[in-house]
Amino acid sequence: MTIAQLAHFADPVLTPRLVVKVGSALLVGADGEPRRDWLAALVGELAAARGRGQDVIVVSSGAIALGARRLGLAKGGRGSLADAQAAAAVGQIALAGLWADLFAGYGATAAQLLLTLDDLEERRRWLNVTATLGTLLARGAVPVINENDTVATEEIRFGDNDRLAARVGQAAEASAVLLLSDIDGLYDRDPREAGARRIPVVRRVTPEIRAMATGGSSSGLGSGGMTSKLQAAEIAAMAGMALAIIDGRPEAPIGSALEAGAGTLFLARPRKAARKAWLGGKLRLRGSLHVDAGAARALGQGASLLAAGVVRVEGAFVRGDAIAVVGPAGDVLARGLSEYDAGECAALAGRHSRDHADILGYAPRSALIHRDQLVLV
């Protein structure tokens, strides 16, 4: 049995471990203060899930929105990176305190983790996060996670907690990710348009599905939006996790939405081996190799990527970096770790393996991307 409907998110057998992401607009009121009563009711629901035997991990936004008010910053603290960093430093204390207080009311210990993109992009650090989460959950704590906004600069930040939640779910080997939003799911067009319809189930995030996503955060308080939620859904699906978007605005929103099936459920794909799933969900790609139809076909059959089928090299990557493999139609076919620097790839592109030693002047590797370091998307 796999997760096939929203109600399964409340089932401890199908969903032994659940990530719940809470957006800024839900946590922080228009007055810049935390919405404590709403949050208390939500924590009641999360405590009930734990009571049913589910592990719960919270990914909480709201640091920037909460801190902005206290520092008197304009634009909710999002006017500049420096403002956002300062606001987060102030808001994160309040935010963590709130979660810790409310969970303590149910006898549960909250544990704060502040992560940057690299903590989850680098394999060694990823394994470290995985181990920490595992220990916390085994000891009965509730991890409460946010991006480490105070030190995260543009280049090293997730920027939105939707994708962070999906990556955290993957690191924790969760079964499902629940995004509480200020909208009850994905609509087939701009939800403000007449006749817009909610899509209850998405089997696969296709270009048609992506075209339905409009813009960034509608509240202006968070930085996500439907686009980042779809990216989160893709990461989740590839890691074998279901993901759902529900309307978080009602009091105690989870129970009623799951029961009524009110939301959008993105189905999981078959779970890949952990390392391949990590690779597939990596957010930072350093370049790409464009391949011809023959190479595209061979990849689909599980082969390594050989230089002979590469027609173009983009980016300034080095050996070991994650790169995309792009097919003749311009679509990303796979991701993998490059065996060579970009310059070497360019020198070898289109050339048969037997010529490689002469071109490079040293004993070559068998492929530009080895099949063990490659994941089809």
Ligand code: GLU
């Ligand atoms: N990490 C940001 C915060 O705590 C929120 C990011 C988002 O809105 O997704 O304020």
